Amino acid sequence: MNVRTRTALRGEGPSRTIIKNTRGGDAIEMRTVQTTDVRSSITAGATKGSKTITLSNADDFSVGQYVTVNMLNDDSLVSIDDCRWCSSGDDGARAMQQIVKITDKNGNDLTISPGLYLDFYNSPQVFRFLSETPLQWAGVENLKIQNTTEGLGNLISMRGVVYCWVNDCELYNLHENGVYLLRSYGCEVRRNYIHHGTSYTSGRSYGILGTWGPSDCLIEDNIFYYLRHSMVLEGGGAGNVFGYNHSTRMFDDYYPNTDWLMGDMLLHGAHPMMNLYEGNVVGALLFDSIHGSASHNTAFRNHIVGEGQGLDRTIIRRLYPVAVEKANYYVNLVGNIFGLPGQTGLYETNNVPNDTTRIVYHLGYDAGNIVGTTADPKVKATLLRHGNYDYITQLTHWDADIPDHQLPNSYYLAGKPRWWGNQPWPAIGPDVPGYVSPIPAKARFDQLLSLKLPAPPTNLRIISTSP
Numbered sequence: 001m002n003v004r005t006r007t008a009l010r011g012e013g014p015s016r017t018i019i020k021n022t023r024g025g026d027a028i029e030m031r032t033v034q035t036t037d038v039r040s041s042i043t044a045g046a047t048k049g050s051k052t053i054t055l056s057n058a059d060d061f062s063v064g065q066y067v068t069v070n071m072l073n074d075d076s077l078v079s080i081d082d083c084r085w086c087s088s089g090d091d092g093a094r095a096m097q098q099i100v101k102i103t104d105k106n107g108n109d110l111t112i113s114p115g116l117y118l119d120f121y122n123s124p125q126v127f128r129f130l131s132e133t134p135l136q137w138a139g140v141e142n143l144k145i146q147n148t149t150e151g152l153g154n155l156i157s158m159r160g161v162v163y164c165w166v167n168d169c170e171l172y173n174l175h176e177n178g179v180y181l182l183r184s185y186g187c188e189v190r191r192n193y194i195h196h197g198t199s200y201t202s203g204r205s206y207g208i209l210g211t212w213g214p215s216d217c218l219i220e221d222n223i224f225y226y227l228r229h230s231m232v233l234e235g236g237g238a239g240n241v242f243g244y245n246h247s248t249r250m251f252d253d254y255y256p257n258t259d260w261l262m263g264d265m266l267l268h269g270a271h272p273m274m275n276l277y278e279g280n281v282v283g284a285l286l287f288d289s290i291h292g293s294a295s296h297n298t299a300f301r302n303h304i305v306g307e308g309q310g311l312d313r314t315i316i317r318r319l320y321p322v323a324v325e326k327a328n329y330y331v332n333l334v335g336n337i338f339g340l341p342g343q344t345g346l347y348e349t350n351n352v353p354n355d356t357t358r359i360v361y362h363l364g365y366d367a368g369n370i371v372g373t374t375a376d377p378k379v380k381a382t383l384l385r386h387g388n389y390d391y392i393t394q395l396t397h398w399d400a401d402i403p404d405h406q407l408p409n410s411y412y413l414a415g416k417p418r419w420w421g422n423q424p425w426p427a428i429g430p431d432v433p434g435y436v437s438p439i440p441a442k443a444r445f446d447q448l449l450s451l452k453l454p455a456p457p458t459n460l461r462i463i464s465t466s467p
Contacts, residue, residue, distance in 0.1 A: 001028045003138045011143025014170035014193070018144045024151025024175065032135045032160035034183070038128035042069070043108075046124040051115040055126060058108040065102045066134060066162060066185055068127040068213055069112075070094040071120040073271075079327050080270045083291035086235040087212065094127075095270035095292065096120070098238040099185045099215035114216070117238055117274040118296060129183055130160055139165035146172040150198050154180040162186055173198055174205045174227065183212040190218065191419075191441075193448075195225040200251040200258075204228060207247070211235040211269070218243065221419065223445045225249055229262060230282070234269035234291060241412050244279040244427075246441035249309050256311035261318045262286075267294040267328065276300065276411055279428060281442045283308045286323045290367045293327035300411050301335045301428045303436045306343065306358065317355045318370065319345070320362040321390075324383065326376030332384045335407045335429045337436055339391035347393050350374050360390045389430045396430040407431060 001019070003009050009028065011017025021027035038060050045053035046069065053069070061067065070087065073080065073095055084092040096118075104111035110126070138161070145155045154177045156166050165188040171178040178194040181187060189208060197205025207224040210217065213236030220243045224230035230247035233240070242265065250262035263286025265277055270292025277285070277299040285304050287294055299322075306321035321338040324331050338360050345358025352359065352371045362370065364379035374380070386399040387407055398405060409415070409426045416425040424437045438446075 003028060003030045003140060005135050006137045008138065009140045009143070011141070013142055014144035014168075017142065018146065021145065021147045021153075021155070022149060024147075024149060025153040026157040026180075027145050027147070027153070027155045028140055029157045030135055030138050030159070030161045030164050031157065032133075033131045034129050034160050035131040040126050042120070042124040042126060046071070046116065046120040048117065048119050049115045051112055053110050053112060053126070055108045055110065058105065058110060061102060061105070061110060061126065061128060063102050063105050064133075065128060066099055066130060067102060067112075068097045068099050068129055068183070069116060069120055070097040070125060070127060072123040074122045077295060077329065078271045078293050080292040081290065083235065083269045086270045086292060092270070092292075094125070095236060096273060097127075097213040097236045097271075098273075099183070099213060101185070114239070134160060134162045134185075136162040136164065139167065140169060141165070141167040142169065144170040144172065147175055147198060148173070151175050154178070156180070158182065158184050158187055160184060165189070167191055169193075170195075172196055174207075175199075176204055177206045177209040178227075179208045181208065181210040181214045181217060184214045185216060187214070187217045188220070190220040190222060193223045193225075194230075195223070195227065197227055200228045200255040201253045202228075205251075206230075206232050208232065209234060210237045210240065213237055215239050217241075220244055221441050222246075223441050223448075224264065225445070226251070228252065229266045229268075230264045231277075232266045232268050233272040233275065233294075234267075236270070237272040238274050240275045242275070242277045242280060243412065244439050244441060245282075246439065246445050247280070247282040248445070250283060251311070257313045258310050259313040259316050261306070261308045261315050261320065263288065263323070265299075267297065271295065272297060277302060278411055279426070279439060281305070281428075281436075281439055284318075284321060284323065287325060287328040287331065288323070288367050289325040289327050293329070295329045295331075297328075298332040298334065298411070299336055300332075301407070301426055303337045303428045304339075306339050306360075319356070319358040321360055323362040323370075324364070324379055326364055326366055326379060328379055329382045330384075331379075331382070333386075333388055334384070335387045335431075337389050337428055337430070341391055343391045345392050347390065358392070360392050361385075387430050389435055
């Protein structure tokens with residue numbers, strides 16, 4: 001089923017409007033035809049904050065187009081491991097990327113919006129990835145979508161689209177991804193309930209997967225339950241916000257015998273940068289090294305509990321609220337709460353004794369070897385930690401070089417949002433009474449779990465046998 005520009009596929013609510021995917025493949029698709037061969041070198045202006053760039057030849061670029069700014073991988077910052085799909089048309093050689101819009105043109109000078117989030121200093125170029133006007137202002141809302149057979153595909157696929165949305169939906173029984181965001185800009189996924197998969201093997205049952213550099217998208221106020229991973233960036237991604245989501249019960253290939261704490265918030269392939277994770281309540285943050293690097297990502301005012309609930313086995317391995325693996329540099333962890341009352345273990349170590357010791361910070365290890373000595377000391381050396389409370393030490397730890405201990409309420413919201421209700425704001429942080437109060441997504445999930453069928457009637461008696 002395809003959704004077109006300026007069209008909303010709107011139901012009457014997830015309990016009343018149900019779309020069943022009986023054939024596999026993508027159930028609903030929003031898509032723009034893409035190209036891989038329109039590029040031009042940037043000769044000036046590829047610096048952080050810049051809104052004007054100069055091309056060697058701008059003939060093939062025009063106002064209103066969405067383009068990717070990228071650069072050749074710098075081995076000191078960007079590594080792709082095996083992720084040759086992490087950027088399109090160049091075998092992974094340009095994994096650091098950001099989507100911008102051309103708002104003005106004067107000769108070879110382009111004005112872009114937004115400005116560049118980082119310096120693109122190593123042979124930068126502009127890449128026009130759409131062959132036509134993008135599909136935009138389209139969405140899916142207020143319905144339930146579910147797979148009814150085994151197979152592959154996504155429940156909702158968004159490929160090369162702009163300002164599209166998935167709101168107030170229930171996505172059930174995932175094959176690959178609940179929502180697939182490929183090289184899209186300014187999209188919104190909010191207040192959805194995404195749960196359960198047909199398989200929990202690698203590459204299956206991801207709540208949301210962003211790949212090939214989605215930029216400036218908002219993933220907000222969702223519930224993720226009974227998946228492999230919830231919020232995943234693989235193959236770039238810049239300026240995205242993952243805000244106030246709740247995630248619990250993640251599983252792996254050994255389901256139902258999973259005993260390993262899986263990552264809810266996951267960086268999984270080169271090179272996501274400048275993304276924000278704020279106000280989420282999850283089991284684990286995992287910036288892994290499986291398919292390459294990431295940098296300059298921030299986690300702010302999250303509650304990361306470092307616990308999981310298995311099925312046939314107890315979750316006893318890899319109990320790390322924060323795992324930042326090798327090649328993940330310049331990470332910012334500010335104002336978070338790590339763990340739960342009563343937990344014991346280590347705050348941090350450079351020599352992990354085994355995979356069952358609980359550790360608040362697991363830093364610089366290789367995805368294939370999480371014990372022993374750290375593989376990449378640069379991860380810790382470039383890590384900023386400020387104002388994080390953990391239940392292992394029962395202390396709030398501040399960066400000694402930052403005298404300011406006043407944390408803002410939010411890094412992306414101007415104030416308490418209208419949809420927040422009567423819950424305390426902010427909900428999480430060392431400056432919050434009790435450290436943690438419910439976020440709306442967690443409160444809705446707790447209500448879902450508390451809903452029970454009515455008890456069967458008792459003391460029934462037949463009062464008449466008449467027809």
